[in-house]
Amino acid sequence: EAGVVQSPRYKIIEKKQPVAFWCNPISGHNTLYWYLQNLGQGPELLIRYENEEAVDDSQLPKDRFSAERLKGVDSTLKIQPAELGDSAVYLCASSLGTGGAKTGELFFGEGSRLTVL
Amino acid sequence: GDSVTQMEGPVTLSEEAFLTINCTYTATGYPSLFWYVQYPGEGLQLLLKATKADDKGSNKGFEATYRKETTSFHLEKGSVQVSDSAVYFCALRGSTLGRLYFGRGTQLTVWP
Numbered sequence: 001e002a003g004v005v006q007s008p009r010y011k012i013i014e015k016k017q018p019v020a021f022w023c024n025p026i027s028g029h030n031t032l033y034w035y036l037q038n039l040g041q042g043p044e045l046l047i048r049y050e051n052e053e054a055v056d057d058s059q060l061p062k063d064r065f066s067a068e069r070l071k072g073v074d075s076t077l078k079i080q081p082a083e084l085g086d087s088a089v090y091l092c093a094s095s096l097g098t099g100g101a102k103t104g105e106l107f108f109g110e111g112s113r114l115t116v117l
Numbered sequence: 118g119d120s121v122t123q124m125e126g127p128v129t130l131s132e133e134a135f136l137t138i139n140c141t142y143t144a145t146g147y148p149s150l151f152w153y154v155q156y157p158g159e160g161l162q163l164l165l166k167a168t169k170a171d172d173k174g175s176n177k178g179f180e181a182t183y184r185k186e187t188t189s190f191h192l193e194k195g196s197v198q199v200s201d202s203a204v205y206f207c208a209l210r211g212s213t214l215g216r217l218y219f220g221r222g223t224q225l226t227v228w229p
Contacts, residue, residue: 004160042121042206042219043161056214091160106217108160 002026004109006092012115018080021112025073025094032069033106034060034077035091043091049075082116089113119144119211123220130197130227138192138223140181140207149210150174150183150190151217156203164192164205197227 035043165174
């Protein structure tokens with residue numbers, strides 16, 4: 001069974017440019033998460049979807065970050081414009097229903113490493 | 118607010134040595150506690166969990182006991198192997214919308 005797939009794995013851009021990350025969760029997982037991981041830190045939640053609905057997005061900086069999950073499957077996280085401080089790893093995770101959120105068993109992708117120059 | 122404090126690394130051990138990685142937490146209510154592991158080139162994966170006080174989670178020879186009196190969830194393994202080399206993250210599921218809060222991670226390197 002395929003795991004959580006993210007792309008691109010690496011992205012280097014100049015500041016003020018836009019960037020987008022894509023995530024395909026495990027088949028059947030209706031809960032999808034985007035996390036931010038700064039160097040030497042643990043993951044921090046940006047947004048959580050239950051199907052198409054963003055049920056927890058209070059930590060998403062909405063002035064430059066946006067996310068969508070059309071049809072309740074794949075998701076895209078966008079940054080526009082990117083700033084130097086956005087250099088980090090962006091992790092996508094999924095879980096099986098709301099039960100996964102309650103049990104804490106999330107399945108993570110390998111992440112997308114962003115470098116902003 | 119809810120948070121996790123994890124011992125800083127890196128931790129370097131010889132094969133068959135005893136491992137302890139300390140984790141303490143701050144939370145309202147009764148959180149669930151977790152250890153996640155990230156092997157080189159892979160995504161984070163759940164290693165073990167405990168959902169109430171005095172529960173012991175175990176997997177792959179690793180153990181951690183939920184200690185409410187000391188607000189701790191230390192990870193232990195009696196005899197580490199080279200294949201255990203990875204980054205270990207302590208986490209708690211808090212009361213705010215069921216969010217997971219992660220510690221900063223501890224890099225473990227095991228030498229043969």
